Amino acid sequence: MPQDFNLEQFKVTYFEECHELLASAEEQLTLLQQELGNVDVEVLHAIFRCVHSIKGGAGAFNYTDLIDFTHSFETLLDKLREGEIPISMPLVDVLFEATDILSSLVQRAQDNQESDPEVWKKTKQKLESYLKEGGVKKTSPSDHRDGIADYDLTPEEEEEQGWGLFIDLEEDEPASELPPEPLENFKPTYKIKFVPEPHLLRFANEPLLLARELSSLGKYVAHADLSRLDDLDQINPDEAYLSWIFELETDASKGAIEEVFEFVVDDCELVIEKIGGEAVTNTATTKEAQGVKAQKPEPRTARASRIRKEVELHTPTQPAPPQAAQLPDTAEDRPPVTETLNDGSKSLLKQQAKISSIRVELDRVDRLVNMVGELVISQAMLRQQVENLIPEDSHVMAQGFEDLSAHTRELQESVMAIRMQPVKSVFARIPRMVRELSARLGKKVDLITQGEMTEVDKTVIEQLMDPLTHMIRNSLDHGIETQEERAKSGKPERAAIKLSAEHRSGRIQIEVSDDGKGINRQRIVEKAVQKGLLSSDHDLSDEEIDNLIFAPGFSTADEVSDVSGRGVGMDVVRRNIVSLGGRISVFSTPGEGTRFLMSLPLTLAVLDGMIIRCGQEKYIIPLTSVIESIHPIAEELQPLVNGAMMVSMRGQYIRIVNLYKLFNIKGAVTDAAQGLVVIVETERYGHVGILVDELLGQQQVVIKSLEENYDPIDGVAAATILGNGKVALILDVDGLADMEHGSDRHRTFANLEQQVLLTGEKAHGHD
Amino acid sequence: MTEAFEIKVENDKAILALLPILDMSAADSLLDALRSCVSSYSHLVLDASVVERISTPCIQVLLAAAFKVEKNGGRFSMKNVTPTFERGMRDLGLSDYLRKWSEN
Numbered sequence: 001m002p003q004d005f006n007l008e009q010f011k012v013t014y015f016e017e018c019h020e021l022l023a024s025a026e027e028q029l030t031l032l033q034q035e036l037g038n039v040d041v042e043v044l045h046a047i048f049r050c051v052h053s054i055k056g057g058a059g060a061f062n063y064t065d066l067i068d069f070t071h072s073f074e075t076l077l078d079k080l081r082e083g084e085i086p087i088s089m090p091l092v093d094v095l096f097e098a099t100d101i102l103s104s105l106v107q108r109a110q111d112n113q114e115s116d117p118e119v120w121k122k123t124k125q126k127l128e129s130y131l132k133e134g135g136v137k138k139t140s141p142s143d144h145r146d147g148i149a150d151y152d153l154t155p156e157e158e159e160e161q162g163w164g165l166f167i168d169l170e171e172d173e174p175a176s177e178l179p180p181e182p183l184e185n186f187k188p189t190y191k192i193k194f195v196p197e198p199h200l201l202r203f204a205n206e207p208l209l210l211a212r213e214l215s216s217l218g219k220y221v222a223h224a225d226l227s228r229l230d231d232l233d234q235i236n237p238d239e240a241y242l243s244w245i246f247e248l249e250t251d252a253s254k255g256a257i258e259e260v261f262e263f264v265v266d267d268c269e270l271v272i273e274k275i276g277g278e279a280v281t282n283t284a285t286t287k288e289a290q291g292v293k294a295q296k297p298e299p300r301t302a303r304a305s306r307i308r309k310e311v312e313l314h315t316p317t318q319p320a321p322p323q324a325a326q327l328p329d330t331a332e333d334r335p336p337v338t339e340t341l342n343d344g345s346k347s348l349l350k351q352q353a354k355i356s357s358i359r360v361e362l363d364r365v366d367r368l369v370n371m372v373g374e375l376v377i378s379q380a381m382l383r384q385q386v387e388n389l390i391p392e393d394s395h396v397m398a399q400g401f402e403d404l405s406a407h408t409r410e411l412q413e414s415v416m417a418i419r420m421q422p423v424k425s426v427f428a429r430i431p432r433m434v435r436e437l438s439a440r441l442g443k444k445v446d447l448i449t450q451g452e453m454t455e456v457d458k459t460v461i462e463q464l465m466d467p468l469t470h471m472i473r474n475s476l477d478h479g480i481e482t483q484e485e486r487a488k489s490g491k492p493e494r495a496a497i498k499l500s501a502e503h504r505s506g507r508i509q510i511e512v513s514d515d516g517k518g519i520n521r522q523r524i525v526e527k528a529v530q531k532g533l534l535s536s537d538h539d540l541s542d543e544e545i546d547n548l549i550f551a552p553g554f555s556t557a558d559e560v561s562d563v564s565g566r567g568v569g570m571d572v573v574r575r576n577i578v579s580l581g582g583r584i585s586v587f588s589t590p591g592e593g594t595r596f597l598m599s600l601p602l603t604l605a606v607l608d609g610m611i612i613r614c615g616q617e618k619y620i621i622p623l624t625s626v627i628e629s630i631h632p633i634a635e636e637l638q639p640l641v642n643g644a645m646m647v648s649m650r651g652q653y654i655r656i657v658n659l660y661k662l663f664n665i666k667g668a669v670t671d672a673a674q675g676l677v678v679i680v681e682t683e684r685y686g687h688v689g690i691l692v693d694e695l696l697g698q699q700q701v702v703i704k705s706l707e708e709n710y711d712p713i714d715g716v717a718a719a720t721i722l723g724n725g726k727v728a729l730i731l732d733v734d735g736l737a738d739m740e741h742g743s744d745r746h747r748t749f750a751n752l753e754q755q756v757l758l759t760g761e762k763a764h765g766h767d
Numbered sequence: 768m769t770e771a772f773e774i775k776v777e778n779d780k781a782i783l784a785l786l787p788i789l790d791m792s793a794a795d796s797l798l799d800a801l802r803s804c805v806s807s808y809s810h811l812v813l814d815a816s817v818v819e820r821i822s823t824p825c826i827q828v829l830l831a832a833a834f835k836v837e838k839n840g841g842r843f844s845m846k847n848v849t850p851t852f853e854r855g856m857r858d859l860g861l862s863d864y865l866r867k868w869s870e871n
Contacts, residue, residue, distance in 0.1 A: 201791065207823045211858040222860030229827065232805060232835040237794030237824040244860060 013359065014057040015110045022103050025050035027428040029099060033092050033435070044081035047095070051077060054102065063109045066102075069120050072127045073098050085130060094126050096432065187218065189249045190257055193271040195225075196240035200267040211246065213260045218250025247275075362458065365418050369605050372412045373702035376606060379408055380699060380723035409700065416603050420455040423501045423510070426464045427452040430472055430499060437476045444493055445480060450500035456508045457603040463580050464510070464600075467573040471512045471596050472497065474569065479516030479594050489591065491515065507582075507624065508602055513595040519588040521545045546586045550574040581703075581717050583734050585684055607703060609720070609730060611696040612678065614659045615668035619692075620701055620720060620730040625680040627687060629695060634673040644740070647677055647689055654679060656689045657740040659731075662715060669693045685737040699723075703730065715739050772800035780810035780842075787819040794824035801832040809841030813868075816847035821855040830861070833868065844871035 028046045032039060055070035077095075079085045101123045108115040192214070196207060214220055222244055229241045248257065254272055261270055379401075386397045427449050438445040456464075480495040487493070498513045524545050528534035533551065540548075549570045577584045582600035601607070609620035630649060638646045638653065645656040656677060660668035669675035669691070677689035701720035704727075706712060709719070717732035775782045781804040786793055804811050811832070836843040845868040856865040 201824055204791075206791075208821070208826075208855055208859055215858060222858060224860040226830060229831055229834070232798075232802060232828075232831040235798065235828060235831045237798050237828055238791065240823070241827050242823065242830075242859070246860075 011061060011110075014061065015106065016359070018054050018057070018106045018110075021050040021053055022099060022106065023425060023428060025099050025102075026096075026432060029092065029095055030428070030431040030435075032087070032095075033089075034431075036087065036089060036092065039087055041081055041083075044077060048074060048077040048081055051102070054106065058109070061109075063105075065115050065117070065120065066105050066109055069098075069102060069105055069124055072124050072131070073102065076127045076131055079131065085133070091130060094123070094130065097123050098127055187249050187251045189247060189275045190254070191271075191273045191275050192246040192248060192257060193244075193269070193273075194246065194261070195243040195269040196264070197267045197269075198239045198241075200240045200264060201238050203267065205264045205267065207240070207242070207244070210260055210264065211244070214246055214248055214257070217252045217256060217260070218248050220249075221247045223247070360418075365415070368415050369419065372408075372415050373605060375408055376412060376700055376702050377721050377723075379404060381725065382723075384723035412606060412700070416457070416605060419458045419603070421458050421461050422453045422455050423461060423464070423508070424452040426461055426468060427499060427501070429465070430468065433469065433472060434476065434497060437473065438480075441476060443476065443480050443482065443495060445476060445495045445497055448496055448498045448500075450498070451502045454501040454503060454508060455602075456501075456600070457605070460508070460580060460600055460602070463576060467576050467584075467598070468499075468510070468512065470569060470573050472499070475512060475514040475516065475594065479514040479518075481517050485517070489517075503602070504599070507599050510598040510600070511595060512598075513593060515593040518590040518592055518594050519546050519549065519586070521590070524548050543587075546588050549586065550584070578712075581732075583684070605703060606700055607730070608698065609701045610678070610698055611722070611728070612690075612692040613694050613696055614663070614692050615665040617663075617665055617668075618696065618722065618726075618728045619659070620699075620728055621678060621680060621690065621733065622717070622730065623698060625682070625733045627679040627681055629676050629678045630689075632672050632677055637672050645672060647672060649679070649689075652687070654687050654689045655685065655737070655740065656691050657736045658691050659736070660691070662736060662739050680733040682734045682737045684734060685741065688733070688737045688740070690731070690733070690736065701728075701730065772796060774800060774804060776808070779808065780812055781808040782812045782814055784814045784816075785818050787817045789818060789821045789825040791822050791824045794822070794828055797825055798828045801828060805832055805835050805839070805841075809836070809839060811836055811841065811843050813843075813845045814847055815845055815849055815852050818849045818852045821852055823859070826855070826859065826861065830864065833864065842871050843868055845869050 025047050028043050028050070032043050032047070035043070051070050051074045055067060055074060058066035058070060076085070080087060080091075085091075101120045105115050105120060194207070194210070196205075200207075211220075211222055223246075225243045225245070226241075228243065229235070235241070250257075254274070257272055258265075261268070383401055383405075386394050386401065389397070430449070431447050434445055434447045475497050480497070481489070481491070483493065486495065496515050498511070500511045502509055521542060525534065525538070525540075525548075528548055528551075529536050529538075533548075534540070550573075551571060574584050577598055577600065580600055582598055584599075585597045586594065587597065588594040607620075608623040610623055610626050612619050612621055630647070632647045632649075636648045637656075638648060640646060645658070646653045647656055648654075654677075656672055658670075659665065660670055672689075672691050675691050675693055676695060677691055678695070679687055679689050682688055699722075701722075703718045704720055706716060706719055713729075715732055715735040715738075716729045717735070718730045719727050720730055722728050772786065773784045775784070783800055783804055785797075789797065801811075813829070833843040845865065848865065848869060853862075853865065856862055
């Protein structure tokens with residue numbers, strides 16, 4: 001019995017997997033709902049696998065409620081995938097409900113709490129009512145035991161359920177088909193057939209370079225096929241006539257081989273086969289591939305359309321290299337067992353995931369990230385110490401430092417890559433929320449998501465959910481009009497909310513936009529005046545009024561609804577984003593919609609910075625913000641009446657941010673004509689110039705959070721430790737521009753409350 | 768524009784001196800030079816002593832010329848092959864041809 005072991009360590013893994021499985025099930029359910037008229041059986045397979053895996057672990061740990069519930073759930077899913085019960089909208093709703101119940105049962109099991117049978121049994125009955133309607137006996141083919149009574153597993157069954165590997169990606173795959181341990185020093189051999197399209201060479205693609213790149217991956221032999229070569233009188237030098245079969249013995253992944261052909265994949269026929277190698281059979285994948293084939297095809301990518309699926313040829317020994325002249329015949333005589341990636345892409349991806357990933361605790365990765373951070377600091381310190389050596393010695397060390405620096409950077413990037421995750425995990429939860437809320441509010445809303453595979457650090461992902469949820473709720477509740485209002489203003493019946501993510505200048509940008517009524521500025525101003533935040537004779541611009549929604553405790557909702565509008569809305573969103581080193585802006589057009597733009601750092605661990613000096617202080621400006629630096633001459637500087645200074649640069653006027661003034665730095669250059677102006681890009685103010693004394697150089701710096709170690713400071717994003725061991729502050733260029741802008745306003749209005757609102761920063765002091 | 772290929776004639780054989788850079792832009796003029804050699808001489812010798820870079824378009828043209836010469840019953844040979852040339856031919860799986868031309 002499993003109880004003989006210390007199960008706790010496995011339980012941790014099990015619950016982690018449960019949460020992933022539940023998220024995956026929910027994602028697939030959303031897909032199912034979207035494709036109700038044309039259901040892909042693979043989606044049902046996927047949901048079934050999730051529920052079945054949860055049940056498997058529940059059995060191992062004897063969570064009886066979970067077993068009982070998942071049993072009914074998976075039986076229904078099984079019948080759905082077999083086509084014995086038709087799928088309908090109400091049924092999908094029940095499946096969603098069942099996923100919720102399953103989630104709460106898992107949570108309760110994890111918290112060691114008893115679950116309330118009343119709650120889950122009601123849903124179980126709903127599931128069973130569908131089974132009865134479908135005239136189905138309550139039995140699952142994957143588990144012929146009914147209920148939990150017989151859930152006493154044999155050791156073999158326990159093994160099959162997986163100890164620490166509960167995700168059974170290949171449901172029907174017998175355990176014996178799992179890949180065996182690879183032989184020592186054994187390297188698989190790939191046979192790569194590369195037939196360029198005639199036009200390949202015209203796009204400056206050079207097969208020779210591809211061949212060389214391949215050869216860098218391992219032991220390599222090329223066989224050229226000259227059968228397509230034209231006669232000298234007819235030949236056209238910029239057409240490709242040759243084709244090749246490359247044999248490559250390598251321990252690089254198939255992905256690495258595909259990468260070599262990344263840029264030519266649309267202009268050639270490419271078949272990559274593994275000869276011999278691990279005994280990875282394709283029985284299961286073929287079966288699944290057929291299942292997919294019968295259904296709606298997967299969306300095609302240009303790259304995938306040409307790459308053939310990797311299939312093992314059961315050749316005990318490596319075949320002799322085919323002779324060049326015989327190549328075409330050989331290919332015909334012995335057609336390779338290939339399937340297109342399109343047909344089996346899901347199975348293939350699954351198979352790859354199964355072989356190539358391991359589960360690692362986040363703590364371990366964090367320790368690694370931390371150590372790399374310390375390494376970067378140590379390196380900077382060493383470098384500084386070397387500079388104090390006599391020139392001969394320092395010169396000798398220089399090359400070594402170059403190498404060390406390159407390796408450290410690579411190490412750091414690799415470690416950071418471990419933590420990167422696609423924003424999909426957050427985006428996947430949104431469709432359901434939109435569906436539920438729009439139903440509750442009686443609005444018809446389409447959610448359009450883009451860029452969900454955009455990767456960002458896990459810490460950032462974790463912090464994204466709340467702000468996003470809040471913004472989407474806001475859009476649904478306040479932004480999108482009612483059906484009648486939309487009809488009146490001639491808008492389409494279905495409203496659209498767009499959620500997109502993309503990488504931009506080393507940051508991730510997330511946008512939430514809707515085609516609703518936009519921000520009601522009049523109401524905002526009324527509320528602000530009513531709350532005494534604004535005098536009635538204000539002269540705020542439209543953009544400034546829009547930004548009032550980020551002011552603390554500001555809500556225009558007339559009634560507090562349970563969807564949004566409790567008055568603790570957008571200021572919290574803003575605070576969350578700012579604490580992540582991010583920024584949020586709002587753009588609204590009355591009658592057309594509202595757009596929220598969030599910009600977040602990709603990682604919270606390190607950044608490339610420009611070290612600048614102002615007086616005796618050193619600061620870091622994030623390199624991604626820096627555009628250029630200029631030495632303005634006096635004629636290019638233009639003071640404004642409010643005391644601000646502009647610099648003219650190639651016909652453009654750029655506002656100067658006086659760092660020395662904002663931070664009250666003594667002994668700094670105060671005349672821009674004597675100093676250096678670093679032009680940076682900001683989210684809200686476009687280009688602004690930061691007046692500094694001099695640039696000291698670029699350096700990769702380790703971010704140390706001010707919020708965690710001290711308190712937030714306006715205009716400062718974080719701190720770091722320089723090579724000399726001293727702490728330097730990393731500037732927040734948007735925050736600085738805000739402060740400069742705010743100090744302006746302060747001068748103009750002498751109204752602190754108003755300034756706080758305008759700059760959008762928190763009111764006095766810290767929370 | 769690529770510089771022209773130099774053709775010398777010695778004892779009824781044409782000696783074509785290959786250029787250092789045989790990239791795609793050189794392929795057209797190489798083709799012209801080879802066509803004119805093949806049409807007039809049955810024994811063609813390529814001098815690869817200065818070749819620093821080769822490309823698939825030029826190699827295709829060389830192969831077509833070699834086949835044409837052999838088809839016409841002539842001799843296609845190559846001398847002073849540089850390591851770069853040799854490596855390029857090997858990477859593209861054409862070492863056998865190069866060996867044969869060098870032995871001719």
